[in-house]
Amino acid sequence: MITSNITRRWGRSSLTILAIAISFSMLLSLSSISLGLHRASEEKLGESPRDIVVSSNGLNPTIENSHQLAQELSRNENFSAVMPLLTLLEKLVFDNSGRGDITTGTDITELEDVPLQTVGLVGIVPNLAEGFMSDEKELFVRSDILKFQDWFDRSGDPFFESGYTEDWTGEMLLDRTIMEDHNLKKGDQVYYVNGSGKVVSQFTIKGTIETSLVGSGLTSELLGGIAVVHLGELQFVSGNHRITGPDGVREDLSTTLYLDMDRDKRTVDQRKALTLELELMFPGLDVSSRENRLYRIDEEVLVLEVFSISVAVASISIGVLFLSSIMIIDVEDRRSDISIMRAIGISRRTIFLQTVMDSLVISSAGAMIGIVPGFFGSRLLNGYLQGLYGVNIQFASFEPGILMASLIYLILLVTLFSLIPAARATTIMPKSGMMKHYNR
Amino acid sequence: MEIELRKVSKTYRSGETYIKALSDIDLQIRGGELISIIGPSGSGKTTLMNVVGGLDKPTKGIVLLDGLDITGLSEGRLSSIRLRKFGFVFQQFYLLPTLTSFQNIYLPIKEARGFGQNGKDRALELLDKVGMKDRSKHLPSQLSGGEQQRVAIARALANDPPVILADEPTGELDSDNSRMIIDMLRDLNREMGKTVIIVTHDPEIARKSKRTIKMKDGKIT
Numbered sequence: 056m057i058t059s060n061i062t063r064r065w066g067r068s069s070l071t072i073l074a075i076a077i078s079f080s081m082l083l084s085l086s087s088i089s090l091g092l093h094r095a096s097e098e099k100l101g102e103s104p105r106d107i108v109v110s111s112n113g114l115n116p117t118i119e120n121s122h123q124l125a126q127e128l129s130r131n132e133n134f135s136a137v138m139p140l141l142t143l144l145e146k147l148v149f150d151n152s153g154r155g156d157i158t159t160g161t162d163i164t165e166l167e168d169v170p171l172q173t174v175g176l177v178g179i180v181p182n183l184a185e186g187f188m189s190d191e192k193e194l195f196v197r198s199d200i201l202k203f204q205d206w207f208d209r210s211g212d213p214f215f216e217s218g219y220t221e222d223w224t225g226e227m228l229l230d231r232t233i234m235e236d237h238n239l240k241k242g243d244q245v246y247y248v249n250g251s252g253k254v255v256s257q258f259t260i261k262g263t264i265e266t267s268l269v270g271s272g273l274t275s276e277l278l279g280g281i282a283v284v285h286l287g288e289l290q291f292v293s294g295n296h297r298i299t300g301p302d303g304v305r306e307d308l309s310t311t312l313y314l315d316m317d318r319d320k321r322t323v324d325q326r327k328a329l330t331l332e333l334e335l336m337f338p339g340l341d342v343s344s345r346e347n348r349l350y351r352i353d354e355e356v357l358v359l360e361v362f363s364i365s366v367a368v369a370s371i372s373i374g375v376l377f378l379s380s381i382m383i384i385d386v387e388d389r390r391s392d393i394s395i396m397r398a399i400g401i402s403r404r405t406i407f408l409q410t411v412m413d414s415l416v417i418s419s420a421g422a423m424i425g426i427v428p429g430f431f432g433s434r435l436l437n438g439y440l441q442g443l444y445g446v447n448i449q450f451a452s453f454e455p456g457i458l459m460a461s462l463i464y465l466i467l468l469v470t471l472f473s474l475i476p477a478a479r480a481t482t483i484m485p486k487s488g489m490m491k492h493y494n495r
Numbered sequence: 496m497e498i499e500l501r502k503v504s505k506t507y508r509s510g511e512t513y514i515k516a517l518s519d520i521d522l523q524i525r526g527g528e529l530i531s532i533i534g535p536s537g538s539g540k541t542t543l544m545n546v547v548g549g550l551d552k553p554t555k556g557i558v559l560l561d562g563l564d565i566t567g568l569s570e571g572r573l574s575s576i577r578l579r580k581f582g583f584v585f586q587q588f589y590l591l592p593t594l595t596s597f598q599n600i601y602l603p604i605k606e607a608r609g610f611g612q613n614g615k616d617r618a619l620e621l622l623d624k625v626g627m628k629d630r631s632k633h634l635p636s637q638l639s640g641g642e643q644q645r646v647a648i649a650r651a652l653a654n655d656p657p658v659i660l661a662d663e664p665t666g667e668l669d670s671d672n673s674r675m676i677i678d679m680l681r682d683l684n685r686e687m688g689k690t691v692i693i694v695t696h697d698p699e700i701a702r703k704s705k706r707t708i709k710m711k712d713g714k715i716t
């Protein structure tokens with residue numbers, strides 16, 4: 056008897072079921088994206104071994120004497136490893152055809168058909184960076200993950216150690232996407248272009264890295280990938296090895312210091328205490344513990360999560376509102392039937408519950424149909440986002456918990472919105488619709 | 496069950512006009528009676544039946560069922576009384592179109608919960624009683640007028656009410672079916688001791704009743 060009203064207006068019921076199915080599948084897909092983002096950020100960033108990060112605000116390098124500072128801090132009993140890092144956005148010219156006519160001092164406007172690209176350049180001291188890498192050869196830079204397929208031949212920073220005069224290695228590890236985009240291979244030449252548009256230095260591609268986007272950071276697709284070189288060499292080409300200004304001479308500038316705490320001292324309280332000490336040591340710089348960074352990244356990912364969930368909730372709400380409207384129309388159509396029921400003694404309560412049940416049956420049917428497209432929708436979105444960012448992160452997490460939560464939410468919403476048509480049904484008096492029934 | 500109406504009047508408002516459908520009706524109906532209410536169109540027959548059955552409330556006066564004044568009861572209480580004390584048979588049958596014959600009868604049984612687990616058996620018994628057991632799964636649209644009215648009578652008997660109210664039960668039927676329906680209603684009175692009140696404009700039907708109440712212009716003549 057519950058389904059008799061639904062099957063009576065099969066066309067209308069089918070459309071309503073379809074509307075619920077579509078909106079429910081969107082709820083499932085987007086909820087799975089939201090959960091996936093949350094999990095991905097927690098999982099990946101939770102693996103970060105960097106306990107404390109000292110960084111300049113923005114991309115302006117302000118940490119002076121960074122090599123020396125790193126050495127001094129690494130002698131501190133609280134830290135097991137310290138490394139300086141310089142991150143900049145710079146232009147590079149790629150020689151993918153071995154033309155050999157690009158030299159230092161060449162104006163890029165004179166070069167034709169040569170790929171020029173702004174990339175994220177990262178300067179590291181290889182042997183210090185190894186202390187921060189995972190077993191999978193992954194290094195966290197800002198909020199992004201660099202996975203090194205190859206490594207530097209020269210482990211230290213010889214150009215810096217020579218006082219920026221000799222022992223230039225020219226080694227560069229380049230983003231795989233850039234290599235593919237410009238048809239580059241190991242051994243090809245890459246040229247650094249300064250702010251005046253002149254080629255100032257030459258690097259050789261030693262190998263590739265893969266980048267993963269988690270939250271905002273250097274490796275956003277918009278920047279076109281990254282390149283990693285020795286710190287001293289990047290300082291030199293970008294002019295951050297020595298800057299003379301009104302405040303005097305500033306040397307050996309970097310943007311970031313990573314500090315890894317001694318294993319025995321890695322509690323949250325100890326981290327907080329050290330963070331405070333470093334804030335006093337480096338006024339004007341950003342000092343953040345792992346907790347701050349996870350919190351900040353959580354905030355960034357939260358925006359995406361909230362957006363996904365909001366769209367999901369809006370879509371299911373629209374579906375349920377549509378259902379509620381249809382039920383109101385249905386109650387009016389059934390006015391004569393309801394008045395007959397009242398005449399023969401069927402209570403308002405029974406009529407109320409019947410209307411709510413009709414809504415729940417329709418929405419349940421829609422939800423059941425919507426599960427399969429919801430699942431495939433989340434797979435599709437996952438694949439699309441992976442392809443878009445060129446990363447191997449699981450953006451979508453489709454789990455039984457998501458399904459249960461979505462079903463419960465749907466049931467609650469439907470029950471709430473079906474109160475209106477149900478209440479309206481109970482106001483129909485016996486006899487009031489009976490003449491209409493006769494005239495039907 | 497004894498039914499008593501005391502000084503019952505019913506006035507309807509139609510736009511700016513007031514229509515007095517019943518005027519100072521005094522009436523007593525004893526249990527087990529077979530009564531016809533006869534009169535021309537607009538005489539107030541159907542209104543009288545609706546007031547007796549609790550489908551309508553009088554503007555003045557009181558209606559007593561076994562001494563209980565139902566005039567001031569809530570719609571919820573009246574609904575419960577209609578479910579258990581009255582069986583309605585209408586001119587237009589008024590079966591629910593989306594339910595089968597069986598479901599139409601089972602609906603009030605299920606609502607009243609008076610037969611517990613045996614409710615479905617009860618519904619089938621009633622269908623058999625009116626000769627419609629083989630049409631239990633048919634929708635009203637698949638039944639003839641006579642068949643629909645038989646199912647309506649079975650529905651009226653669902654909770655074994657003491658009173659059956661039939662408003663022009665043969666109005667939509669041919670003569671053969673009309674005769675059959677009237678005979679059924681008479682059998683309910685004779686064999687089951689039910690009070691049967693039939694509203695009709697047909698004098699032939701009135702002749703078959705033990706008592707006839709004539710109405711004109713809202714009054715009993």
